[in-house]
Amino acid sequence: MISSSAKGDLIEGFDGIVCDLDGVIYRGHEAVPHAVESLLSVLSSGVIVVYATNNASRAPVEVAAHLEALGLPGPGSRVVTSAQAGARYVAQHCHPGSRVLAVGGVGVSLALQEEGLRPISAHEAVAQMSPSQEPVAAVLQGYGADVAWTDLAEAAYAVQAGALWVATNTDSTLPTERGKAPGNGTLVGAVRQAVEVDPVVVGKPHTPLYELSVSVLGTSIERTLAIGDRLDTDIKGANAAGLESLFVFGGVHGWSDAVRAEQNERPQYVATDMRSLQLAYTKPVQDTGDPYRWVCGEARAWVTAAGDLHVSQQGTLNERLRAALRALWHAGDVRGMPMDPGGGDGKALANELDLALATHR
Secondary structure, three states, rough: OOOOEEEHHHHHHHHHHEEEEEEOEEEOOOOOOOOHHHHHHHHHHEEEEEEOOOOOOOOOOHEEEEEHOOOOOOOOOEEEHHHHHHHHHHHHHHOOEEEEEOOOOHHHHHHEEEHOOOOEEEHHHHOOOOOOOOOOOOEOOOOOOOOHHHHHHHEEEHOOOOEEEEOOOOOOEEEEEEEEEEEEHHHHHHHHHHOOOOOEEEOOOOOOOHHHHHHHOOOHHHHHEEEEEEHHHHHHHHHHHEEEEEEEEOOOOOHHHHOOOOOHHHOOEEEEEEHHOOEEEOOOOOEEEEEEEEEOOOOEEEEOOOOOOEEEOOHHHHHHHHHHHHHHHHHHHHOOOOOOOOOHHHHHHHHHOOOOOHOOO
């Protein structure tokens, strides 16, 4: 048997962090437990942090004010939104000063203005209709709490007329303090029902938002860590951009999602919360005497021939979660077995995780 691979504090391997916001730093107006103090500690050690969000509804300065109210002071330039990535894409494909239909919150319009474009609302698009009026060159569609049917209809009309269609993101849900709410993906889907083309998507899991974030940081890909709570956007996007990633529980995706994650949605690091950034990180490794058994610190996990997960009682919760995930992923990838998150000790492990998150342990 071999011991698991341990490294120094997780953050020691990185110069910069691209951190998600919704579900990682806050849920609605409330801070996620341990997130603020963990990032303050990281910042004090000299690591640079930018906050990259698919939520395009607010301007970066507004998001920065929210972060400051939670205890994370700093300039608005540390916030990078999918609206900014979308506006940059539009500017690269349209003439300066082009009229662009802005669908979403104020962050969409401001991002377009910063790129030298002329944002117009759905109301303005209708009021300015005339044969002599320059047509809308593009549609930039992001999330906004006040997006109405008229916004979606004007977006569809513009796309039907040949306008470039850029979506900030296609997240199906948005985490709030009350639970999950419909995300921008539902609004984009409504427009897609009326048109014959797909939008260009710039937010995670697509790479433009991560590429913009790394350029703002000024760090290298190899020395930048992405942190997120969504496997299908944050982690998949980080993998596509060549970034290592930390997946934290407690946001949109949980134990069952992590077990069933596709290979391109799997993170290099897994933790219950952000405190793991400045803790020694132990990676799970295969037991040389039993390739079906995975070892992480004091924890052991394996999947039986019947498909049941077995996890030792030894080790921290994080160690057991990491060993269990590797055992289940290995069982599915190599042995062709169904990865059942509730089989064997899986249900008990999931319940322990839920309890830890509920009590902020």
